[in-house]
Amino acid sequence: AQSVAQPEDQVNVAEGNPLTVKCTYSVSGNPYLFWYVQYPNRGLQFLLKYITGDNLVKGSYGFEAEFNKSQTSFHLKKPSALVSDSALYFCAVRDVDDNDYKLSFGAGTTVTVRA
């Protein structure tokens, strides 16, 4: 079984401040982790992924995420948020050791960056 939890429905930050969106996961084997962003009236856009290697993963638009195996977390971060980062963010996971390609998505976190 695999699942993702995004404990915050909403995150509000001021432009220029650091942004963190939290994600914890549960898988039986090794995790394959993803972050997606969804702007209004658009499809989900892939931001970054982790499968193995360096625990700090860099992705699009200046975002990065840190994989922490002991805490089963994969938090998304951006050092300096922009108003244009306001969107809905989804974390997703699947079990690498499974032949099932289904992703389990979190419920999403709405990020609002105020000017």
Next chain:
Amino acid sequence: DAGVIQSPRHEVTEMGQEVTLRCKLISGHNSLFWYRQTMMRGLELLIYFNNNVPIDDSGMPEDRFSAKMPNASFSTLKIQPSEPRDSAVYFCASSLWGGEQFFGPGTRLTVL
């Protein structure tokens, strides 16, 4: 590459009518996923295919829903008959061997 293509982008229909949503995968991708997104239920996986074969349709809400992949690059999702509670945004996504999924722009379905 044009990315995942979905049509139509908007569909408004009356209860009882048949609705067909279409999806063209990214060239070379071998997995296809259909999702539905609503405010109440969030993002739900309806069905997915690997190499044109349906693998898991446990998310399909009822027999009114059916999906096909007549070839490696194209899929349809059909609702017959449609009901107001089917109103949602329907996304398809494709991936290569379980990697990141690339989503289409979605079809916004309104059933009156």
